[in-house]
Amino acid sequence: MASVIEIKDLVKDYKLGEVPVHVLKGISFLIERGDFVSIMGPSGSGKSTLMNILGCLDKPTSGSYQLDGISVAGLNRDQLADIRNKKIGFVFQQFNLLARTSATENVELPLMYTDTPSRERHERARKALLTVGLAGREEHQPSQLSGGQQQRVAIARSLVNDPSIILADEPTGALDSRIGIEIMAIFQRLNREKGITMIVVTHDPDIAAYSNRSIHFKDGKLQFDEKLAQPREARKDLEKLPAEQPEEIVSS
């Protein structure tokens, strides 16, 4: 299988006043297409910086980064925006949905920056919402949805432009553990059914346990990289949990 992400000797320095801070000190790894990777490490380990570079939001100081065969290092602002638009889906800890905007329109957002006609945008947004199990809530606004539902809208948004990778930055950090597992179940399903490469940044080992591979960082360096032969099944874990009050009650 071809690598979707190829990183070599990646270095990132920040200048805080006079003193340069070395945040990433030469990192190299590959991520295969269709993999489910968790990136772990304590705060300050450089995993957020790595995440920003992987997401084409930031540029490395040196080293090479190839995403889907495209060398990202030399691209300018607008070219990076284009790559983000076509290749990457983002899921954030704080969902980052537009307030007072319906779920459908939130999901359509990435397509607004393409030439997709509005009819097709609607259709694809609807389909993405169906995939994350939010059929019937297309016209709800974020304030009318529970946290878990909001994160599912965000996942639908990350899916809508058929990205090569989905980058999730602490996607369960703002949710309780049961709903966190629900989110991981969706990720596992997308990974297996659609073959989307998943990269989840987390500091929670319980969440990392659902991935196939876990990369650990410490002090700006790769600490260890382990393959998980038998990741946990989020769907089965959910079945084992006592049937709490269904989440749907939260919303009106």
Next chain:
Amino acid sequence: MNKIVGSTRIAFRALEVNRMRSALTMLGIIIGVAAVIAMVGVGAGATARIQQQIQSIGSNLIIVLPGSISSNGVRLGSGATATLTQDDAKAIAAECPSVALAAPAVRGGVQVVNGNNNWATNAQGVTPDYMTIRDYTMLSGQFFTTQDVDAAAKTAVLGETVAQNLFGDSDPTGQVVIIKNVPFTVAGVLTPKGQSPTGQDQDDVILLPISTATQKVLGANKANAQAIGSLMVQAMSPQAMDQAIQEMEALLRERHRILPGLEDDFTIRNLTEVFEAQETSAQVMSILLGAIASVSLIVGGIGIMNIMLVSVTERTREIGLRQAVGAKTRDILLQFLVEAVTLSVLGGIVGIVIGLTASLLISHFAEWSTQVSPLSILLAFVFSALVGVFFGYYPARKAAFLDPIEALRYE
């Protein structure tokens, strides 16, 4: 195109969310545009009124008045002696190539009587050329002819004010009026001209053949039976005015045998020039009013810039998100620019409506004629849109060049 429609929808939604704030921001532009429209309307109305008055005295007009003469070292005032004659008028008309018409006039106060009614007015002895020069038309009847002048016919043409006072609403044509015990047949009534630029009632007048006037009514000047009170001259064209003045001056000096170095015994005045100066001052006033009003439009623009900067700061996370999902620099720029322009254009439209209403109210209650031209409406509209672009650009640029990482992390 698709993107502009999309941006406009986003802009309307963003403005709707903060309805009160948007309305207050627009108020600056509304007041500015309304002030420009109303003030320019007032100025244009004043200019138009002066132009209309200038038209009423006739076009390309030059007036020649008898001047002062020195008699044994005593200088007498203008018009004190009769130095201008009907022969001068004929000579000017015949010999000056830049002069189209020359109409001599004598004038004096008379009491006009019709049965039980009488009216004190200004009698002018004129020739038929006077009608052409002053652009008079007839409300009824006919103007007297050259034959009438030659024959010293007892015929008169009434101004509308005189006709009203003597005959009420009935048509005086063919009736008889008595001036100084001499009966005159009314040949016709002049179409009213209204006020002159100097505020006189131009319709309070009775016109007589110049010959009749000097012989029967006003009494001939003893020194010179041919003397006239004034001479109205029409130049061939507006460009020929100066030439006509020079020709007349030379001719009159020659006819009056004035040696070089001595003063003229007549005065020549370019009437059009005098009134054009008034028109210019009215235009200056209108520009001034417009300029003052434009200042408020610029203040309104600063209000837009202020609110857009606040909006960009408030929506930093939204901007970061849009950038993350693929919005390019120009997408964000366009979004905020469209928002600013939407504010200013909506304000502009409302301002135009209010400005039009205001100028109508000014016309109605202050009885000050206002004129709002479609051009000034268009200009106000375009200007308000430009204000939006100009003052919206800086905040929009600020938004477009935010660092997506910083923006996403912004609390």
